[in-house]
Amino acid sequence: DVKDVLLLDVTPLSVGIETLGGVRTALIERNTTIPTSKTETFTTAADNQSSVEIHIVQGEREMAGDNTSIGRFNLDGILPAPRGVPQIAVTFDIDADGILKVSAKDTGTGKEQHITITGRSGMDDAEVDRLVKEAEENAEADKAKREAVETCNAAESAVFQAEKILKDDGDKIPEDVKSDVEDKVARVKEVLADEAAETATIATATEELQTVLQAVGQAVYEANQAAGGEEATVEGGDQASADDASDSDDDDTVEGEFREV
Numbered sequence: 001d002v003k004d005v006l007l008l009d010v011t012p013l014s015v016g017i018e019t020l021g022g023v024r025t026a027l028i029e030r031n032t033t034i035p036t037s038k039t040e041t042f043t044t045a046a047d048n049q050s051s052v053e054i055h056i057v058q059g060e061r062e063m064a065g066d067n068t069s070i071g072r073f074n075l076d077g078i079l080p081a082p083r084g085v086p087q088i089a090v091t092f093d094i095d096a097d098g099i100l101k102v103s104a105k106d107t108g109t110g111k112e113q114h115i116t117i118t119g120r121s122g123m124d125d126a127e128v129d130r131l132v133k134e135a136e137e138n139a140e141a142d143k144a145k146r147e148a149v150e151t152c153n154a155a156e157s158a159v160f161q162a163e164k165i166l167k168d169d170g171d172k173i174p175e176d177v178k179s180d181v182e183d184k185v186a187r188v189k190e191v192l193a194d195e196a197a198e199t200a201t202i203a204t205a206t207e208e209l210q211t212v213l214q215a216v217g218q219a220v221y222e223a224n225q226a227a228g229g230e231e232a233t234v235e236g237g238d239q240a241s242a243d244d245a246s247d248s249d250d251d252d253t254v255e256g257e258f259r260e261v
Contacts, residue, residue, distance in 0.1 A: 060135035
């Protein structure tokens with residue numbers, strides 16, 4: 001007996017956006033059944049960044065520039081803040097007709113912008129197959145490119161975090177630990193500036209910095225705990241100081257690992 005078969009439409013190629021360093025971040029993967037929707041949260045790459053560009057690409061390559069650009073728009077009016085603080089919710093929504101709507105919303109201000117893209121590919125099956133094969137043939141080289149970019153991104157992020165902690169809580173960090181952090185920061189900056197530096201070298205320098213940052217975090221935590229304890233022993237003392245210590249703990253909490261755009 002022949003049973004009824006339900007024919008489902010799928011996305012012919014992945015769609016996503018360009019993120020820091022030219023990396024393609026796919027939101028909806030190839031062969032996903034439509035209609036479908038996906039939201040991811042991103043953040044800013046620089047202090048006081050008031051605008052982000054949402055560059056939409058279609059394809060299977062790891063770097064955005066190697067894929068097909070199908071649209072772009074800006075989200076303006078982001079409030080001034082340190083890098084990594086704003087949260088930009090990007091939503092890809094593909095309806096049953098294959099029409100793609102991309103929206104970006106600053107969760108802090110509620111400001112939103114969007115674009116609707118019809119006839120995304122205009123490609124026949126042969127062209128889609130060619131692009132998929134091309135991605136497979138370049139997979140190893142593309143992976144190395146992406147790893148190199150993401151390693152540099154992680155190194156720059158670690159330097160930013162270290163310098164922020166030294167500025168905000170330097171008085172709570174023992175001099176020997178502070179000196180160690182400064183040395184490790186200088187080393188990471190040195191390898192980042194060296195165009196011939198290998199990805200593994202940058203990764204090692206970053207890991208060493210992140211390791212010493214753990215000691216910094218411990219020192220700051222203990223200093224805040226001690227400050228809170230001393231305040232609690234003062235009869236009739238103002239509870240605000242203990243609250244301030246708690247607030248300092250909150251300030252040192254690392255934000256979720258939002259990708260930067």
